[in-house]
Amino acid sequence: MKKYRIAIAGATGAxxxxxxxxxxxxxxxxxxxxxxxxxRSIGKKLKFRNEEINVEELTHDxxxxxxxxLSSTSGTLSKVFSPSAVKAGAxxxxxxxxxxxxxxxxxxxxxVNPDDVKWHKxxxxxxxxxxxxxxxxxxxxxxxxxxxxxxxxxxxxxxGAGVAAMDELSEQSEDYLQGNEIKSVEFxxxxxxxxxxxxxxxxxxxxxxxxxxMINETRxxxxxxxxLISATCIRVPVFRAHAEALHIELKNPAELEDIRELLSAxxxxxxxxxxxxxxxxxxxxxxEKYDILVGRIRKDPVFENGISMFxxxxxxxxxxxxxxxxxxxxxxx
Amino acid sequence: MKKYRIAIAGATGAxxxxxxxxxxxxxxxxxxxxxxxxxRSIGKKLKFRNEEINVEELTHDxxxxxxxxLSSTSGTLSKVFSPSAVKAGAxxxxxxxxxxxxxxxxxxxxxVNPDDVKWHKxxxxxxxxxxxxxxxxxxxxxxxxxxxxxxxxxxxxxxGAGVAAMDELSEQSEDYLQGNEIKSVEFxxxxxxxxxxxxxxxxxxxxxxxxxxMINETRxxxxxxxxLISATCIRVPVFRAHAEALHIELKNPAELEDIRELLSAxxxxxxxxxxxxxxxxxxxxxxEKYDILVGRIRKDPVFENGISMFxxxxxxxxxxxxxxxxxxxxxxx
Numbered sequence: 001m002k003k004y005r006i007a008i009a010g011a012t013g014a015x016x017x018x019x020x021x022x023x024x025x026x027x028x029x030x031x032x033x034x035x036x037x038x039x040r041s042i043g044k045k046l047k048f049r050n051e052e053i054n055v056e057e058l059t060h061d062x063x064x065x066x067x068x069x070l071s072s073t074s075g076t077l078s079k080v081f082s083p084s085a086v087k088a089g090a091x092x093x094x095x096x097x098x099x100x101x102x103x104x105x106x107x108x109x110x111x112v113n114p115d116d117v118k119w120h121k122x123x124x125x126x127x128x129x130x131x132x133x134x135x136x137x138x139x140x141x142x143x144x145x146x147x148x149x150x151x152x153x154x155x156x157x158x159x160g161a162g163v164a165a166m167d168e169l170s171e172q173s174e175d176y177l178q179g180n181e182i183k184s185v186e187f188x189x190x191x192x193x194x195x196x197x198x199x200x201x202x203x204x205x206x207x208x209x210x211x212x213x214m215i216n217e218t219r220x221x222x223x224x225x226x227x228l229i230s231a232t233c234i235r236v237p238v239f240r241a242h243a244e245a246l247h248i249e250l251k252n253p254a255e256l257e258d259i260r261e262l263l264s265a266x267x268x269x270x271x272x273x274x275x276x277x278x279x280x281x282x283x284x285x286x287x288e289k290y291d292i293l294v295g296r297i298r299k300d301p302v303f304e305n306g307i308s309m310f311x312x313x314x315x316x317x318x319x320x321x322x323x324x325x326x327x328x329x330x331x332x333x
Numbered sequence: 334m335k336k337y338r339i340a341i342a343g344a345t346g347a348x349x350x351x352x353x354x355x356x357x358x359x360x361x362x363x364x365x366x367x368x369x370x371x372x373r374s375i376g377k378k379l380k381f382r383n384e385e386i387n388v389e390e391l392t393h394d395x396x397x398x399x400x401x402x403l404s405s406t407s408g409t410l411s412k413v414f415s416p417s418a419v420k421a422g423a424x425x426x427x428x429x430x431x432x433x434x435x436x437x438x439x440x441x442x443x444x445v446n447p448d449d450v451k452w453h454k455x456x457x458x459x460x461x462x463x464x465x466x467x468x469x470x471x472x473x474x475x476x477x478x479x480x481x482x483x484x485x486x487x488x489x490x491x492x493g494a495g496v497a498a499m500d501e502l503s504e505q506s507e508d509y510l511q512g513n514e515i516k517s518v519e520f521x522x523x524x525x526x527x528x529x530x531x532x533x534x535x536x537x538x539x540x541x542x543x544x545x546x547m548i549n550e551t552r553x554x555x556x557x558x559x560x561l562i563s564a565t566c567i568r569v570p571v572f573r574a575h576a577e578a579l580h581i582e583l584k585n586p587a588e589l590e591d592i593r594e595l596l597s598a599x600x601x602x603x604x605x606x607x608x609x610x611x612x613x614x615x616x617x618x619x620x621e622k623y624d625i626l627v628g629r630i631r632k633d634p635v636f637e638n639g640i641s642m643f644x645x646x647x648x649x650x651x652x653x654x655x656x657x658x659x660x661x662x663x664x665x666x
Contacts, residue, residue: 149635153486153578155528155567169526173506190617193502193571195488197613197629197643206589206608206631215634228635232578232643234488237570238526245486245565247580256539275539280530284523296530298539301548302482302561310530310565 003031004332005065007090009058009081010072011035012044014163015095018321019070020048026325029332036062063088068328071095072320086122091331093124093324097209100125100217107220110326111268112139117330124327127221128213129319130154130233133242135221136292136318137311140266141259142222145305146251149228152214152244156198156233157283159240159315161186166239173237191237198233208233241283242319243312249303256297259307263294268318273297281312289314290322336364337665338398340423342391342414343405344368345377347496348428351654352403353381359658362665369395396421401661404428405653419455424664426457426657430542433458433550440553443659444601445472450663457660460554461546462652463487463566466575468554469625469651470644473599474592475555478638479584482561485547488569488576489531490616492648494519499572506570524570531566541566574616575652576645582636589630592640596627601651606630614645622647623655 006023010016016037023030033048036058044055056062058077063069063085069092071078071085078098085092099105106116107125109132117124127135134152141147158165165186172182172192182190189196200209207215211231219225264271272281273295281293292313300306313319339356343349349370356363366381369391377388389395391410396402396418402425404411404418411431418425432438439449440458442465450457460468467485474480491498498519505515505525515523522529533542540548544564552558597604605614606628614626625646633639646652 151484151580151635153565153580155488155569170510173526174510177503177507177510188611189615193506194615194617195569195571195576196615197611199611202608202611205634206629230580230633230635230639230641232486232580232629232641234576234578234643236488236528238528243528243567245567247484247486247563247565275535278521278530278532278535282522282527282529284527296539296565300563301538302484302563306563308563308565310567 001029002332003029004067005032006030007034007036007062007066007069009036009069011046011055012037012041013072014159014166014316015072015320018316019072019324020046022317022321022325024049026329028325028328034062034066060084063090066090068093068331070324070328082123091120091122091124093126093327095126095320095324097128097213099123100127101220107217108327109135109221109323110330111136111266112221113223114330117327126320126324126327127217128210129160129315130156130210130242130244131214131217132319132323133292133311133313134214134244134246135218136268136313137263137294137309138246138248139222140262141248141250141307144262145254147227148249148251150246150248152231152246154231154233155236155238155243157238157240157242157315158191158235160319169237169239187235191235193237195234195236198235207231238283239287240314240316241286241312242315243281243283243310246309246311247300247302248307250305250307253305254307256299260297268292269294271295281310283312286312286314288317290317292318334362335665336362337400338365339363340367340369340395340399340402342369342402344379344388345370345374346405347492347499347649348405348653351649352405352657353379355650355654355658357382359662361658361661367395367399393417396423399423401426401664403657403661415456424453424455424457426459426660428459428653428657430461430546432456433460434553440550441660442468442554442656443663444469444599445554446556447663450660459653459657459660460550461543462493462648463489463543463575463577464547464550465652465656466625466644466646467547467577467579468551469601469646470596470627470642471579471581472555473595474581474583474640477595478587480560481582481584483579483581485564486578487564487566488571489566490571490573490575490648491524491568492573493652502570502572520568524568526570528567528569531568540564571616572620573647573649574619574645575648576614576616576643579642579644580633580635581640583638583640586638587640589632593630601625602627604628614643616645619645619647621650623650625651
């Protein structure tokens with residue numbers, strides 16, 4: 001079996017750490033592993049299998065003898081370094097938004113459009129976390145019934161904003177409970193015992209960037225610009241799993257039993273829909289799991305062939321690191 | 334000016350306490366105030382204006398010489414005691430779900446259908462909290478443009494489940510942060526750093542009770558059974574203000590500027606829509622306020638005349654106590 005020389009850029013971040021763990025857990029054929037981060041992380045060591053690996057500084061010369069770069073830096077850094085990695089012969093799986101809407105770059109959710117990996121020109125983009133988590137259960141419905149339109153209202157964990165944001169939720173919660181002053185550094189607003197409209201900038205259509213990612217990336221991944229999509233993206237005081245309320249209009253009628261069966265049989269999904277005991281998808285149950293939990297599956301009376309569901313998925317795993325490693329697995333087939 | 338002999342049933346609960354405060358703050362013409370609760374609250378004293386008032390046991394004989402009973406007990410208790418209060422000559426403003434859908438009982442949001450107070454036969458029902466909070470900004474849109482359908486995804490504070498549930502959020506959060514075991518007593522699931530589908534029972538249409546309240550109560554309050562309504566009601570780790578993402582199809586086209594003006598000029602609403610600084614409605618800003626905060630006002634591409642907005646309102650005030658006192662004010666005109 002061929003083995004791959006892997007590098008992780010942003011290895012010390014929340015997603016980078018999960019990339020490391022996910023490569024190990026899924027037994028990815030790693031020949032060598034290079035960990036890259038900013039200067040201030042030099043000296044740190046991270047464990048992979050039974051080896052301690054030194055974190056090196058990310059530079060333009062980091063990519064010699066690398067087959068696959070899993071990159072989870074910032075959009076700005078990705079634009080700077082991804083071309084160098086490609087030039088050095090690596091394939092970049094990029095978790096930032098830098099190249100997602102570039103027509104020369106495939107945007108891939110392995111359960112949805114694995115074949116798009118084939119036409120890459122050096123870079124494959126990993127979609128936005130909320131988009132991936134919604135796309136996994138939407139895709140089987142799309143294929144079988146067609147989707148005319150859907151609305152996603154998100155309940156997004158703080159992990160999407162990084163480790164420091166996760167720490168801020170803890171610290172603010174403690175300060176609140178102790179009656180201390182609340183300090184907001186990572187977020188513009190208090191997140192403890194509060195929630196707010198996703199703090200990405202507002203575009204001309206008055207949707208924020210996060211919402212527009214859901215709209216535009218879904219269309220690109222599904223290869224269908226005719227789907228009507230709307231979203232309200234909200235940050236909630238939860239650590240690492242996103243939830244979403246999906247209200248969907250299918251093109252063709254569907255029976256609930258068929259939908260439940262279809263979703264249960266689809267990859268990456270676990271149906272959690274225990275009506276009698278009121279057990280449905282929750283962030284704490286989705287955390288550290290690979291599957292998207294799907295429940296509250298019901299007919300939606302506002303649409304002709306309406307279906308609603310409530311879903312939850314780990315933001316750091318399927319929303320980021322796992323999806324990136326799955327893309328790498330497609331490259332390694 | 335006529336003064337009224339008021340009783341509050343459930344005076345020691347989260348909503349009861351706010352009823353007391355709201356009567357005082359709004360300078361309601363109170364002649365006398367009787368505080369009623371269960372046996373175990375006897376001996377407690379609550380302050381109204383500068384007086385300490387003893388809490389008395391709620392019995393069938395509690396309503397002599399009472400003009401208006403503000404009742405915030407349980408649906409079961411309300412069914413038992415409200416008829417006795419009516420028999421004794423009181424008008425009951427009932428905050429429970431007991432009589433809301435009774436065709437002989439008006440269901441009133443004062444900003445929407447104040448005239449319905451006039452045909453009461455002794456009981457006036459106070460709507461569900463999420464319903465009131467959505468109805469206040471929906472009504473001006475309904476009147477001016479018509480509403481064909483809307484979807485509400487809620488982000489509901491724990492206060493709706495009472496004082497003990499608010500304490501549970503604090504205790505669980507503290508236990509979580511200290512690495513202790515989490516105990517769930519008031520809620521079936523962990524609420525700290527988590528969220529879950531509203532734990533009311535699931536009806537035959539697979540919507541839960543809370544969601545069906547939004548659907549059925551809105552239609553009754555608006556006197557329009559033709560509005561198509563869907564909801565996903567989610568409990569979030571926030572103390573006392575609900576938020577809701579509303580995705581609306583109007584019957585007639587509307588310009589955003591006109592909608593902003595209309596909402597700004599409508600009673601009970603504060604438009605908070607600072608696009609440049611990313612300041613929109615948040616639970617902590619809505620808490621202890623009378624107004625429903627409305628923001629993220631934008632055109633919604635999934636509908637022909639689509640409008641989306643994000644709102645927040647105090648669950649204990651406009652969602653319960655304030656709305657009840659406003660109904661009492663209508664009675665006192």
